[in-house]
Amino acid sequence: MRKYGASPGTFVERQQPESNLHGPVPATGRKGVIRMKESITMTLAMAARLSGLLALGSGVVGWAGYAVPLYIHIALGSLLIVAVWSLAFQARSVAAGLARFAGAVGAFIPVVGLLQLRFQLGEFQWVPQGLHLAAGLGGIAFAEILAKRIRLSMQTL
């Protein structure tokens, strides 16, 4: 915040206090917007990490022959994709190419996953399975990379 200084025409920067008797003072203006964006990024990154690892776990457990409902796996995978796409959207202006590529990897995950159900390739079934697993791991990795790029860009503001 600015207020008039002692001599006419001069301004003195007044620092906003970090906290008062009621706890931390919420940041306002540009600083507040950056803080809000930062917390959205962190929430999305956490959601991607958690849903991605649980999707991986449920996929591996199902593949090992245990009865895991497919809809749970798909719901967890969908959550990862929504988080990756949201992070890619947030990163579109700071890392456009990376954001586009991450978005495409996100779309690739369910496509290969669902194609596996439709087409049985016999002894070559490991090909779509491997592609699906690689894309899923790629989605988790891209969420981390995008979140880091977004946070870095905010630190330089």
Ligand code: HEM
């Ligand atoms: C919306 C997203 C997703 C969809 C629609 C999906 C779909 C599927 C389907 C239908 C299967 C069973 C294939 C079969 O029984 O033959 C499967 C298996 C599997 N999924 Fe996913 N999945 C998704 C996300 C993920 C993610 C994010 C990961 C890993 C991080 C993952 C890892 C696996 C693994 C390891 C298997 C078992 C091996 C295989 O069949 O590939 N999936 N998935």
